[in-house]
Amino acid sequence: MRKLAILLSIAALAAFAAQRRAPGFALPDSKMQVFDLADFRGKVVLLEFMQTTCPHCNAFAGILHQAEQKYGGKIQILAVVKAPEDNGNTVAGYIAAHKATYPILFDAGQMMFSYIRSGTMNFPHLYIIDANGDIRSDYLYSLTTRDVFEGKALFTELDRMLK
Numbered sequence: 001m002r003k004l005a006i007l008l009s010i011a012a013l014a015a016f017a018a019q020r021r022a023p024g025f026a027l028p029d030s031k032m033q034v035f036d037l038a039d040f041r042g043k044v045v046l047l048e049f050m051q052t053t054c055p056h057c058n059a060f061a062g063i064l065h066q067a068e069q070k071y072g073g074k075i076q077i078l079a080v081v082k083a084p085e086d087n088g089n090t091v092a093g094y095i096a097a098h099k100a101t102y103p104i105l106f107d108a109g110q111m112m113f114s115y116i117r118s119g120t121m122n123f124p125h126l127y128i129i130d131a132n133g134d135i136r137s138d139y140l141y142s143l144t145t146r147d148v149f150e151g152k153a154l155f156t157e158l159d160r161m162l163k
Helices: 002-018 055-074 088-098 110-116 146-150 153-161
Strands: 026-028 034-036 044-049 075-082 104-107 125-129 135-140
Touching: 026 104, 044 055, 044 110, 044 153, 055 075, 055 088, 055 146, 055 153, 075 110, 088 104, 104 110, 110 125, 125 153, 146 153
Parallel strands: 044 075, 075 104
Antiparallel strands: 026 034, 044 125, 125 135
């Protein structure tokens, strides 16, 4: 019974965290073009924290490509990598390998911590931000969220949000 209460408390906290305002940011890509979250107000934003060497991030690139094709201008995908682990060369290789057309932005870690709010960075980590700028969903890759990153669960959620 105690374990159930703890699990329910954790689930409630996760749901609460997923309904908070998305922290603002302005970050550069490898061409030094700055992208500001506020510029995408009115669209659903898929904000992925990733690492170019992460196998699950590489698999998720295919799902993001499908999402771009299916939803077009209704969504905006923004991927964020942490320097110095990733750099212009690793990102260029990732873009070429996955034919990524969405911006991949560089962060020194401060912006990621404003979202993740913990000392551990595990990848991929996806935030779905609604058109009003509120975090609607928060997914860290695990066995329970695998269908979001490798299956069809992301599309089910986006279909529901974009009705």
